[in-house]
Amino acid sequence: MRLTSKGRYAVMALVDLARFDGINPVSLRDISLRQGISLDYLEQIFSKLRKKEIVQSVRGTQGGYILNRKAKEIKLTNIFDAVDEKVKTVQCKKESKKGCNGKSTKCLTHNLWDELETHINNFFDKKSLDDLVKENLERRL
Amino acid sequence: MRLTSKGRYAVMALVDLARFDGINPVSLRDISLRQGISLDYLEQIFSKLRKKEIVQSVRGTQGGYILNRKAKEIKLTNIFDAVDEKVKTVQCKKESKKGCNGKSTKCLTHNLWDELETHINNFFDKKSLDDLVKENLERRL
DNA sequence: TGATACTTGACTATTTTGGTCAGGTTTATA
C-alpha cells in the first residue's frame, strides 16, 4: 500500500503555498524550484485543485495561485479528493449488495477493510493545512 | 493509495484456514474453491507465509497447511510483512539524514507521512487473526 | 506588446500488479 506522488506533491505544494499566502500570489515556478517538482506536473495538479476550489488562480505577470479558503479549513481529505488520491482497500464495494467474489455473502474480510478505510480517513479528516504549516514552523526554530 | 490483492488474499486465506485449524491440515485447493482465489496464486502467497513461519505445510495426500502459531498471536502486521505488503508513504526514508529531495532539509511534509504510517501500522498491530475469525462467526449468527 | 503565467490535452516510458504456466519434488496410502 503506497501513497502516490500526486497526493504527496499536492500536499507539499500547498504547504509551500500556504506559508507565503496572504501577500502575493505564489507562482508554480517558485514552488517547482523550492520543492523540486516538475513545473508541468505541478500544472496538472493545480488544475485539479482549482476545479475543486481549493486554490484560486491569478493570471498575468506576478500571477500565481492563492488559497481559496483559510488554511484551517482545508483538510487533507479535501486535497486528496481533489487529486483523485483515494484510499481503496476493497474492490468489492460497488456490488456490495450481491456480495464480493460473485458469491452471495460478503468476503470473510470485508468488514476489516471497511474499518481500515475509516481508520485512515479519520486521520485525513483531522489534519488541516494549517496544522502542517504550524508543525513546520515549529520544527524550524 | 490502495491495498494490493496479495495482501487481501493472504488475509482472506488465513482467516479461512484459521476457521478449520486444529483438526486436519487445510489444502490450498479447498481454500481456492471456497474463497475464489486461483490455486497458483495461493501457492505463491503460502510459500511466503511459510518462510515467515506463519504457517506450516504438511505434505502428501491429505496434506495442506496449518497455522504455525496461535491465531491470537498472528497480527495483521505479520501477514502483510510476509507477503511484502508494505505501507509506503515516503520515498525519502533511506537518505533521511541527508534530507529528502536531495536538499539539506527534510521535505515540508516528511513528518506528516511518518505520522500516517504509524497511524496505519497501529491498526495492523492491534488486529489479530483470531479477532477476524471471531468477528466473522458473530456476523454469521 | 511582450513577458509571464496559467490552461489543456495528448502522449509515453516505466513500474507494479495480478496473475498464468510449466515442470518439478515430496509423501501418504492403497
Place this chain on the structure above:
DNA sequence: TATAAACCTGACCAAAATAGTCAAGTATCA
C-alpha cells in the same frame, strides 16, 4: 511400490496505474 494429491519453484506475461513530458495554446499585467 506406484500413484495421486499436494506442495514448490521460477519464468513469464498482459493490463493497468504511475509519473511524468511535450506541445500548443490563452489570458493578463506592466
